[in-house]
Amino acid sequence: MIRYFENYSLKAYNTFGIDARARHFFEFTEVTDLQELVSSRLFQSDMPRFILGGGSNLLLAGDFNGWVIFPNIPGISIEGEDRSFVKVRAGAGVVWDDLVEYTVREGWGGAENLSLIPGRVGAVPVQNIGAYGQEASEIIEEVSGVDIRSGVIYNLSAADCRFAYRDSIFKNEMKDFFVITSVRFRFDKFPLLRTDYQGVREELQDFKDPGVADLRRIITAIRRSKLPDPELTGNAGSFFKNPVVSKAMAVTLQSEYPALPVYDTADPQVKKLSAGWLIDHCGWKGYRRRDAGVHVNHALVLVNYGSATGREIYDLSEEIRISVLEKTGVALEREVNVAGL
Numbered sequence: 366m367i368r369y370f371e372n373y374s375l376k377a378y379n380t381f382g383i384d385a386r387a388r389h390f391f392e393f394t395e396v397t398d399l400q401e402l403v404s405s406r407l408f409q410s411d412m413p414r415f416i417l418g419g420g421s422n423l424l425l426a427g428d429f430n431g432w433v434i435f436p437n438i439p440g441i442s443i444e445g446e447d448r449s450f451v452k453v454r455a456g457a458g459v460v461w462d463d464l465v466e467y468t469v470r471e472g473w474g475g476a477e478n479l480s481l482i483p484g485r486v487g488a489v490p491v492q493n494i495g496a497y498g499q500e501a502s503e504i505i506e507e508v509s510g511v512d513i514r515s516g517v518i519y520n521l522s523a524a525d526c527r528f529a530y531r532d533s534i535f536k537n538e539m540k541d542f543f544v545i546t547s548v549r550f551r552f553d554k555f556p557l558l559r560t561d562y563q564g565v566r567e568e569l570q571d572f573k574d575p576g577v578a579d580l581r582r583i584i585t586a587i588r589r590s591k592l593p594d595p596e597l598t599g600n601a602g603s604f605f606k607n608p609v610v611s612k613a614m615a616v617t618l619q620s621e622y623p624a625l626p627v628y629d630t631a632d633p634q635v636k637k638l639s640a641g642w643l644i645d646h647c648g649w650k651g652y653r654r655r656d657a658g659v660h661v662n663h664a665l666v667l668v669n670y671g672s673a674t675g676r677e678i679y680d681l682s683e684e685i686r687i688s689v690l691e692k693t694g695v696a697l698e699r700e701v702n703v704a705g706l
């Protein structure tokens with residue numbers, strides 16, 4: 366199925382609820398639909414392109430004068446299994462949390478801590494989604510997609526994807542030309558629960574022999590109680606990444622700001638800082654200018670209270686970034702993708 370529109374409103378396609386327009390909007394459900402588009406005369410490959418999922422990690426700073434490509438490919442299928450693992454392929458258009466719900470219902474482990482993260486399967490490898498001590502890269506085996514410069518299909522192994530903290534090859538070298546069409550995951554039939562996260566361990570204390578479904582229930586409840594619902598207040602979750610700095614810099618910062626949360630990483634020479642704390646420390650939590658603001662409880666979440674423009678939110682994010690840099694010397698990096706600047 367193909368749907369094509371010109372000058373199309375994206376308001377319903379981004380969780381900030383920004384009313385920006387796409388010059389060309391192309392939605393499809395089959396890989397061959399996309400191959401047909403890229404070989405057609407309609408598709409001017411030199412125009413800007415943006416690949417859209419659920420729009421939950423996206424700020425539309427203005428209208429997009431190019432092609433918005435929306436792979437709405439459905440389907441979840443089992444590709445193989447052995448005594449320990451099951452391999453599941455999901456189409457790019459599958460809602461991520463529907464896949465998590467399905468695997469948890471089967472009792473398979475690997476995605477339960479990633480419950481309730483908004484968005485579609487196609488975007489999962491892009492920023493290597495993570496939460497509560499789990500990362501998507503731990504369960505991704507293969508990413509399939511189409512290079513829209515040539516129409517050629519590629520299957521990338523997890524190593525090819527160069528996963529890192531909220532990062533992958535799809536955010537870098539392959540940005541905006543490799544359309545992910547499906548992802549193959551590997552789930553564990555005998556999962557070891559990842560409970561070493563603040564709030565989760567305490568909640569699990571009352572369970573005798575907790576399983577993945579219990580963990581999903583707890584994480585879902587924690588997320589619902591903590592994070593603003595985009596249906597009620599436009600937002601895209603964490604706007605900035607937690608900055609990753611050298612151990613030496615973390616020590617210096619902690620001596621100046623003893624309350625600054627510093628987290629270990631896999632590399633003992635590298636530490637992660639709380640971006641939310643830094644933003645709060647610079648006085649931004651709860652700040653509001655017209656309808657663009659910083660959430661009252663979460664300094665890391667920028668919000669649209671109703672009719673903010675994407676540009677207003679973008680400008681606010683720049684002011685925050687500059688003020689944190691000037692006050693603390695830490696350079697924040699946006700986690701949210703910006704289009705239409």
Ligand SMILES: Cc1cc2nc3c(=O)[nH]c(=O)nc-3n(C[C@H](O)[C@H](O)[C@H](O)COP(=O)(O)OP(=O)(O)OC[C@H]3O[C@@H](n4cnc5c(N)ncnc54)[C@H](O)[C@@H]3O)c2cc1C
Binds near residue numbers: 436482491600
């Ligand atoms: C309330 C809230 C909570 C959140 N919590 C978390 C969290 O805990 N952890 C976390 O990691 N993220 C979180 N996010 C961010 C977001 O949900 C994830 O990054 C999600 O994976 C984005 O999916 P999406 O389909 O909405 O992608 P989009 O926002 O549509 O796109 C994101 C990026 O992926 C690219 N992309 C999308 N689909 C494809 C495709 N098929 N092929 C190639 N590129 C593609 C886009 O071009 C863009 O660069 C949260 C967001 C919200 C609103």
